[in-house]
Amino acid sequence: MSQFLRQESPPHFEDHREYRPYLRRDFRYVCAYCERTEAALGGEEFFEIDHFRPRVRFPDLVTHYPNLYYACGRCNRHKGGKWPPPDLLAKGFRFADPCAEDMYVSHLRETADGYLRALTACGEYTRDQIGLNRPVVVNWRLERRSAATEARIMENTVAHLEILLATVSDLAARDEVQQQLATIRLQIARLRKRFSL
Ligand SMILES: [Zn+2]
Numbered sequence: 001m002s003q004f005l006r007q008e009s010p011p012h013f014e015d016h017r018e019y020r021p022y023l024r025r026d027f028r029y030v031c032a033y034c035e036r037t038e039a040a041l042g043g044e045e046f047f048e049i050d051h052f053r054p055r056v057r058f059p060d061l062v063t064h065y066p067n068l069y070y071a072c073g074r075c076n077r078h079k080g081g082k083w084p085p086p087d088l089l090a091k092g093f094r095f096a097d098p099c100a101e102d103m104y105v106s107h108l109r110e111t112a113d114g115y116l117r118a119l120t121a122c123g124e125y126t127r128d129q130i131g132l133n134r135p136v137v138v139n140w141r142l143e144r145r146s147a148a149t150e151a152r153i154m155e156n157t158v159a160h161l162e163i164l165l166a167t168v169s170d171l172a173a174r175d176e177v178q179q180q181l182a183t184i185r186l187q188i189a190r191l192r193k194r195f196s197l
Contacts, residue, residue, distance in 0.1 A: 027070035092121035114138040
């Protein structure tokens with residue numbers, strides 16, 4: 001659904017954990033792989049720093065900011081130290097890089113039942129190695145889809161109420177409509193934050 005564009009320019013740190021606040025902002029508080037949000041998973045403590053090129057294979061990149069990705073604990077553990085061997089790489093099996101491409105456009109397609117269908121070898125490798133079709137993530141996609149519909153309906157309601165408000169002169173009635181508008185806007189904002197819509 002998205003590609004992450006880094007905007008932060010942190011200084012160099014010897015301990016990669018020091019990059020965490022920069023990563024949170026660059027990854028907009030969502031997991032680089034499954035795209036679940038901090039708001040949905042219960043907060044920052046459920047997120048970890050992933051080394052896109054794993055530490056065991058690429059020790060020189062352990063504190064290299066462009067190699068650090070923000071990921072939920074589950075995706076990070078599934079990915080672990082995996083990296084495709086040369087014979088698979090030659091056939092296109094690799095991890096999609098969410099900072100370089102939108103994997104949900106180029107390599108994967110979400111089906112009606114919330115599962116991911118692979119469009120490419122890269123999509124297949126990424127999906128299967130990180131377990132992106134695990135049931136809890138499939139449910140999350142279905143919930144996100146419902147939330148997007150709900151948010152659109154509420155935005156239409158806001159638009160109608162705003163038109164109505166322009167025709168109301170009674171102060172008490174105006175107050176009431178404005179309170180309703182504020183409540184609906186708050187609900188929309190919560191949904192957008194929770195599902196990164
Ligand atoms: Zn994740």
